[in-house]
Amino acid sequence: MTYIRQLGEVGRGDLALAGGKGANLGELVQAGLPVPAGFVLLTTAYEAFIEANGIAAQILELAALPHGAALQDYEQAALRIRELFTGGRLPADVDVALRAAYRGLGGEGAAVAVRSSATAEDLASASSAGQQDTYLNIRGAEALAAAVTACWASLWTARAMAYRARAGIDPAAVRLAVVVQDMVDAEAAGVMFTANPANGRPDQLVISAAWGLGESVVGGSVTPDDIVVEAGTGRILSRHTGDKQVMTVRVERGTAEQPVPGERRRQPVLDDTAAAVLARLGEQAAGRFQAPQDIEWALAGGTFCLLQSRPVTALRAPSGEVPTEWPVPYPKGMYFRASIVEQLPDPLSPLFADLIEGSVIRSLRALMTRSFGGKPLHEGDLGFPTVNGYAYYFYSTTGMLRMLGKTLPAVRALARGDAQLGIAGWRDYAHPRYEQQVAGWAAQPAGDLSGSRLLEGVSALLDAGTAYYTAVQSVIPAAATSETCFRQYYDRCVRREGDPPAQTFLLGFDSEPIRAEKSLFSLAAWTRDQPRLAEALRDMPAAALADVLRGGTVPDGPELEWRQWRERFVRHLDRFGHAVYNLDFLTPVPADDPAPLLATFKYYLDGLGSNPHLRQQRSADRREEATRDVLARLGPARRAAFTRLLRWAQSAAPVREDALADIGLAWPPMRRMLRELGRRLVDAGVIAEPADVFWLRLAELRSAVDFGLAGTDGTGPAITGAQRPVMVDAVERRRMRWRGQRQAAAPQMLPMIPWLERAVAGLMPAGSQRQSGDVIHGVGASAGRVRAPACVLAGPEDFSRMRPGDVLVARMTTPAWTPLFAIAAAVVTDVGGPLSHSSIVAREYGIPAVLGTGVATQRIASGQQVGVDGDAGTVTTAGPVSHSAEATPQ
CATH class of the missing domain: 3.30.1490.20 (ATP-grasp fold, A domain)
Incomplete structure (x- = not known):
């Protein structure tokens, strides 16, 4: 042997x-x-x-x-x-x-x-x-x-x-x-990543270096020097010299730590030449393995040696620099991230940015004209630009003063339901008109349309969605006003010690997100009754199940049951799959990519979580019992006022959720058209894959269409040779820049003027980003206290990381996020308020919610133990990063 x-x-x-x-x-x-x-x-x-x-x-x-x-x-x-x-x-x-x-x-x-x-x-x-x-x-x-x-x-x-x-x-x-x-009797040692782990850049190497053996670096007992080197050239891009207080050295038997002599603590371990030599060795190692490497190295007698090399297994996608400055494109005005921008938490994709700006302005101009007649908005009064990729409403100073003068007429128009505003306007005009527009375009097979017709359809559908969102924005204040009026009357004129809170009277009603949850739960319950199918589903990854739902091959096993399951899930997606995670059409809706839904489905499949049918019935029973108790003791006048305000609030709140849930009706056909354009541009050699179409500028896409590169047969003149890499490289550069921008915290208002921020803080959907300390302040939107590990989610691509009992932390949530509420211990957001979607759904689920913190996603790390106090509106962040503890009520 x-x-x-x-x-x-x-x-x-x-x-x-x-x-x-x-x-x-x-x-x-x-x-x-x-x-x-x-x-x-x-x-x-x-x-x-x-x-x-x-x-x-x-x-x-x-x-x-x-x-x-x-x-x-x-x-x-x-x-x-x-x-x-x-x-x-x-x-x-x-x-x-x-x-x-x-x-x-x-x-x-x-x-x-x-x-x-x-x-x-x-x-x-x-x-x-x-x-x-x-x-x-x-x-x-x-x-x-x-x-x-x-x-x-x-x-x-x-x-x-x-x-x-x-x-x-x-x-x-x-x-x-x-x-x-x-x-090796190393005089210096450390580790080297042949791709930058901080930003995923494969053209940058990162070297950590300390005196003595490398164990002090690997074990974290020393603050090493950090050097970023440009691949290929050996140029030093950045350098941080650490205060190296200890080093690991050889002793008679084994090793020991000893203090670094004072004169060497702040001395660089490697000069620029040595760092470039080491980087070249790292590039050769990465080339040998054809993959980025995590390398331990040592320097002895002026010569480098490599002690081990392993693949980098969790390298993020390459990203650009994170913005730190926020220059505004137009002076003499203010920039706000509110209204529709609340549904755009990330930097915009280039194509969406180009299309949405004109769409939003057209929608608002049409609304103002219907409401007030004439031309209440002048040229230059309003804009929808991006700053570091993030969308902002821009109002010129004069335009803002002009709009303030229209406040009272706008409130009167909203109260009367003029200009198709308010709940009646949504129900009788905005929603049926939107459905009709979507149905008209959805009935036309994307593959049969010319490139110009596809682009026309995308623009028309986005305009329809923007106009609908504008109408929804008039539903939200109507619903919020009804709830606020009821709460204030109940708390001041009706509630006695021991009475339930006002929210008890507003829970247990049906809304589109609740109907979607009940549909998914019922599908899981049906699946549990098919034991062989249920076992197979539990063992399959979400991506594989999503492929089955998109028409992929049904796995071996109970074929009839698989087919029935697929048919039932597809019906669920047809009914609810248009809910958007993010208004930018870059992000798939569940109808396009059901994988994020499947984690919740499997959670229900395992018999976990509360039955939403029973939960809703219990809430309705508590509501009716509380209502009877109150009505029984009130005199005629107070009973009449209580009943009138309660009915108003109870009828308005579910409408708000229904209205919000249908914003994305246009998104599935719009994305189908864009993917069809992308497919044709791939055939013509313009881009590398269909999804790259989202990263084109509108002018580039129009030029391709006009040049005949997106005909119905996809056989227009092809871009070849030196032209093709231009667009492919441009798409990748834009993706990198977007990833860097996504790591920034976009200010709620520009320019950043502290006194003005304080003056309008109550009008903004997010709190101050200047918070410090272990306690983050927001708005307590759903009562209760809990301590549990946080799970910070950037979008649906992260949903699979959420575990039962985690605190859901996100920039914002939409109705499409509702399935995660079934497994969350609490909800914390950067954006939102006591009458937002997040608060309403959190109250239905009976979990604490703190919203509008402004900084939660920047200050909280996944796995960190956090205390969420929905009564006080605070999140306590002190605690280790760990997933070992279960959620515990406080």
């Missing part, structure tokens, strides 16, 4: 024998890169050890912990397993081979580094970084044998077993090799 191979004798094809670390080091050696001399004690030695000592079955028995086992269970199992290894003996043939290889490194007493190399480690899919042990400055054969045994035992540490359980790795399939190398 072969137990030893030299590093240069193994490579990526030897993962099962050499483990991830050994295989990767072998690749570096074969590529001619500087790696300390050494060998690999193969997994065959590990197998021989557990067989000779008869501990294989005991290990697997101890490691077979149930799903969701607590950390202490893993720790107890790890302790028992370590005892099995420390009580064992090396088989004689393994011992002989290990001693011989060790002598080949420099004889008895040579100092070596002993590193674990698991078969489930340093992989592209799972790095397992730091899960197994490393021992440095080991001297002598006996100490080496002990270090090897300790490495083998570290395959079964608590953190390693828990990590593999989460990754779905079978404990019976893992083995561990051991890498033994010459110990």
Whole structure:
């Protein structure tokens, strides 16, 4: 049996024998890169050890912990397993081979580094970084044998077993090799990423460096130097020199930390030339693996060496710089992120930005003309520009004064229902007209339309959606006023000690988001009654199920049940799948991509969460009982006022949710038309994939249409040669810039004038972004207190990260986010108020909500324990980042 191979004798094809670390080091050696001399004690030695000592079955028995086992269970199992290894003996043939290889490194007493190399480690899919042990400055054969045994035992540490359980790795399939190398007496060391982990840029390398051995950097005990190097050129893009207070050094046996001499603490570890040399080695390593690498390196005697290399497994998509300045395009005016902008939490995609500006202005001008006659808005009074990609309403100073003068007439028009405003205007005019416009375009197959007709349809549908949203904006204040009037009358004139809060009288009614939730719950209940189908659905990833719903191949199994499930889910999407997560048509609606819905569906499928039918009935029963109690004790005058205000509020609130939920009616046909244009432009060689159409400017798309590149057959003149990369590269640059912009916190108002911000704070949908400290202030929109891990979601692409009992933290929510409320412990948003969608749904679900914080998504990290107080309107952020605790009421 072969137990030893030299590093240069193994490579990526030897993962099962050499483990991830050994295989990767072998690749570096074969590529001619500087790696300390050494060998690999193969997994065959590990197998021989557990067989000779008869501990294989005991290990697997101890490691077979149930799903969701607590950390202490893993720790107890790890302790028992370590005892099995420390009580064992090396088989004689393994011992002989290990001693011989060790002598080949420099004889008895040579100092070596002993590193674990698991078969489930340093992989592209799972790095397992730091899960197994490393021992440095080991001297002598006996100490080496002990270090090897300790490495083998570290395959079964608590953190390693828990990590593999989460990754779905079978404990019976893992083995561990051991890498033994010459110990480098490093004067400096650190880590290097060959792609920038902060922004995903593959053209930037990031180097962390400290004095002494690299353990202080890897272990986080020192603040290292950080250097960003441009790939290819070696140019230093940025440098931060840390205050390096400690360093790890070799001692007689092992290593120790000692203080860095004062004169070296603030001294750069690597100058620009050395950093460029190291970066070049990193580029060569990444080229060898054809993937970004996380590399540990050391500097000894003026020469660099690479100690290990693993794939970067969680690299974000490349992004541009995060904006810090907010220059306004037009002077002499104010910029606000309110109204329709509340539904646009992210930077706009280029095509949407170009189309929506004119659409919003046309819609508002039409409304003002209907309301007041003439031309109440002058040229230049109103704009809808973007600043760093974020949409803003712009009002010139004179236009704003002119609009303020129209406030009282506008309120009278709203109260009378003039100009198709208010609830009656929405019900009798805006909603049926919108449905009619959408149906007309949806009836025309996108594949049969010319490019110019498709573009016309997109513009017409967006205009219809914008006009509808403008009408909805008149429903919201009508509904809010009814609720506010009822609450104030009840609290001041009716409520006694022990009476329920006003919201009790407004819950338990049907609305479109609640109907959508009940539909999904009922679908899950039907599925549970088909046991074979339910089991298959539980095991399938959401992406695969989404493909089935889009018409993909039905999996093997109960074919009839699969077909029935698909038909039922498609009917659900046909009815509710137009709800938008974000008004920008860049973001798919559920009808296009049902994957975000499927996590909630599976949650219901497992029998978790409250039954929305029963929850609604209980709320309705409490409402009716409370109403009877109040009416029974009131005199005629107060009873009449209470009844009139209550009926007004109860009739208006559900209409607001229905109106908001249907904003996206135009989005499925509009996105179909855009994807069809994108498909034709791919055929013509203009863009790389259909979804790239969203990243074109309107002028570019019009030019392509006019040039005949988007004809019905997709066979117009093709852009070839040097022209094609121009648009492909432009699309990628725009995506990168958008990702950087998305990380910024857009001010609610520009220019940022503190006294003016304070003056209009009550009119804005988000709180101050100047908050500091551990307590974030917002608006308490749903009562209750809870402490639980936060889950910060940027959009539907993150929904799968949400776990039952998490606090949902988002910039804002729309009716399309409602399924997440079923599993959330609480809701926290940057934007929103006590009468917004988030607050209404949170109250229906009985979970605390703090809205309009302005800063929650910037100040809270996923996994951080937060305290949400829906009564006080505060979120307490002090607490570690952890997912180990369940939500606990406070």
